[in-house]
Amino acid sequence: MMESRRFKAMGTEIELFVDAVGADEALAAAEREFHRLEAILTRFRPESELSRLNEARSLEVGPDLLEVVRLALEARGRTDGRFDPTVHDAVVGAGYDRTFEELPEEGTAVIVGWVCGGSVRIDGSRIELGADVRLDLGGIGKGYAAERAAELLSAAGPALVNAGGDIAVHGGSWPVGVETSEGELTLELTGGGLATSGRDRRRWSRGGEELHHLIDPATGAPSPSDLLQLTVVAPGAVEAEVWAKALYIAGEDEAVREADMRGMPCVLVTADGRTRLAGGIS
Amino acid sequence: MTAATATATATTTITAETMTSQVGRLYSVALALFVFFLTWVVIGARPWVASSSESDPRIAALEKREQRVRHQSVVVQRLMKRRWATYRSQLRRRQSQIAAANQAQLAAAQAPPVRVVSLPPVTSTRTS
Numbered sequence: 427m428m429e430s431r432r433f434k435a436m437g438t439e440i441e442l443f444v445d446a447v448g449a450d451e452a453l454a455a456a457e458r459e460f461h462r463l464e465a466i467l468t469r470f471r472p473e474s475e476l477s478r479l480n481e482a483r484s485l486e487v488g489p490d491l492l493e494v495v496r497l498a499l500e501a502r503g504r505t506d507g508r509f510d511p512t513v514h515d516a517v518v519g520a521g522y523d524r525t526f527e528e529l530p531e532e533g534t535a536v537i538v539g540w541v542c543g544g545s546v547r548i549d550g551s552r553i554e555l556g557a558d559v560r561l562d563l564g565g566i567g568k569g570y571a572a573e574r575a576a577e578l579l580s581a582a583g584p585a586l587v588n589a590g591g592d593i594a595v596h597g598g599s600w601p602v603g604v605e606t607s608e609g610e611l612t613l614e615l616t617g618g619g620l621a622t623s624g625r626d627r628r629r630w631s632r633g634g635e636e637l638h639h640l641i642d643p644a645t646g647a648p649s650p651s652d653l654l655q656l657t658v659v660a661p662g663a664v665e666a667e668v669w670a671k672a673l674y675i676a677g678e679d680e681a682v683r684e685a686d687m688r689g690m691p692c693v694l695v696t697a698d699g700r701t702r703l704a705g706g707i708s
Numbered sequence: 709m710t711a712a713t714a715t716a717t718a719t720t721t722i723t724a725e726t727m728t729s730q731v732g733r734l735y736s737v738a739l740a741l742f743v744f745f746l747t748w749v750v751i752g753a754r755p756w757v758a759s760s761s762e763s764d765p766r767i768a769a770l771e772k773r774e775q776r777v778r779h780q781s782v783v784v785q786r787l788m789k790r791r792w793a794t795y796r797s798q799l800r801r802r803q804s805q806i807a808a809a810n811q812a813q814l815a816a817a818q819a820p821p822v823r824v825v826s827l828p829p830v831t832s833t834r835t836s
Binding site for chain 2: 605
């Protein structure tokens with residue numbers, strides 16, 4: 427018997443599934459965890475710990491923000507800077523300066539091409555940001571929250587958490603749909619995580635120019651990738667989120683090559699409407 | 709001999725004596741200059757330096773020291789070669805350990821097996 431719960435948090439729809447009976451308490455705990463982490467990791471609330479860090483440049487932080495920043499910096503190293511938490515100013519500069527629900531679809535021209543990759547130093551529980559460095563932990567924060575919530579749910583039974591496309595699985599076997607240019611593909615997940623990055627959503631227009639939220643840290647501007655969307659299966663939701671962004675920015679050929687090399691299952695939808703599978707998916 | 713002839717002869721003798729005396733002085737001056745420059749050259753060459761250096765104890769000490777340093781440098785080079793060989797073998801061992809650790813980490817970080825199924829999905833992913 428499966429129990430589920432849906433609610434909004436972190437600017438997206440959250441779905442919790444647990445294969446158990448009487449899992450209300452676990453579901454409530456998982457939901458609370460989402461709201462708790464949102465209050466820490468969001469850049470849209472001035473009182474959040476992340477906003478205070480971005481404002482103060484140097485701050486003693488709690489374990490969750492510390493852990494997410496640590497994960498993000500590790501990911502920056504592993505992906506050769508294609509995933510970078512210091513894209514905050516570039517995202518805001520491109521026009522994504524408020525929650526997506528509040529963001530007008532059209533607007534006047536903006537300046538794109540902000541410098542990314544600045545210094546972030548962790549010293550004990552203190553985080554120090556370099557000059558003009560601000561962090562955006564939107565994507566990785568959702569992955570982290572999905573993993574934490576799945577862990578909490580797993581006390582009741584096998585669980586799946588879907589945080590607006592970032593999926594964490596803890597036990598069991600779960601069929602998950604992936605939209606492709608040839609219809610929906612269903613992947614069976616038995617653990618780990620899955621995430622999708624693309625420019626088919628979270629896009630807007632400024633001065634007639636189409637913009638989206640996937641910033642290439644090398645240019646500080648929305649990535650001109652030849653992919654429309656890319657889904658990655660990884661050992662965890664954080665890892666999946668990181669690689670979905672990094673491989674999307676890398677582009678079709680490099681993404682396929684890297685996914686095959688790393689044995690990282692991927693579903694790619696190209697801008698010209700083709701669907702490709704890579705990384706040993708079968 | 710008339711008086712006039714005698715006077716002329718005496719004058720010629722005095723003139724010849726004066727000329728002889730001037731040529732001699734010229735030769736003397738030239739010889740003195742030659743001797744002076746020869747002495748200068750000989751002194752400038754400082755022939756006593758070589759002979760005195762052979763017996764200078766400081767030079768002898770320096771030579772001994774040079775030999776000692778040369779010997780020490782050979783010993784140090786031999787030591788360095790041995791240490792370098794040890795370092796390289798340890799480096800190779802460490803590199804193989806790191807490679808093994810990386811392999812293990814890669815294996816641990818492998819994505820879970822995933823396959824395409826024809827079941828209805830419980831949920832769907834989309835751009836997050």
